[in-house]
Amino acid sequence: MTDRLESVPGASAPARGPDRRQQPTRRLSRFSFFGGRRRLPRRGGEREGSFVDRYSLRLWFLLLWVALMNVGDSYFTLVHLQSGGVELNPVAAALLGTGRWGFVFIKSTLIGLALCVLCIHKNFFLAKVGIWTAAGSYTLLFLYHLSLFRISG
Secondary structure: OHHHHHHHOOOOOOOOOOOOOOOOOOOHHHHOOOOOOOOOOOOHHHHOOOOOOOOOOHHHHHHHHHHHHHHHHHHHHHHHHHHHHHHHHHHHHHHOOOOOOHHEEEEEEEEHHHHHHHHHHOOOOOHHHHHHHHHHHHHHHHHHHHHHHHHOO
């Protein structure tokens, strides 16, 4: 077996396997969860619309923030409904028909799946907008829930 790098001038290390640059990085691969190596695309112009197999701490913080705010929203929604409040969101109102645990489970699952899609597509413009919009919206919603406590208390 001959090394690929023998014909490349200035190459010093033998190849470790087939050239993985023949195909673009897939959305999901074994590297997405274990042992990924790439946080950013190799060249700056390739950033928009590219997939990577490692994610920044800032991205994980934002996704965790949205997930925690979603759980807080579920909790505060149930508290306010028990105090005589009314659910204005028709989707959440339909989910409430499944019971408290069903509401929390289905809502958390749906938001979790959406966060996974946004995470995988983090280098796409719409995904960036989606992550920041979700983080901002849930923060404002959390503040709204807190203001309802001040009004009713």
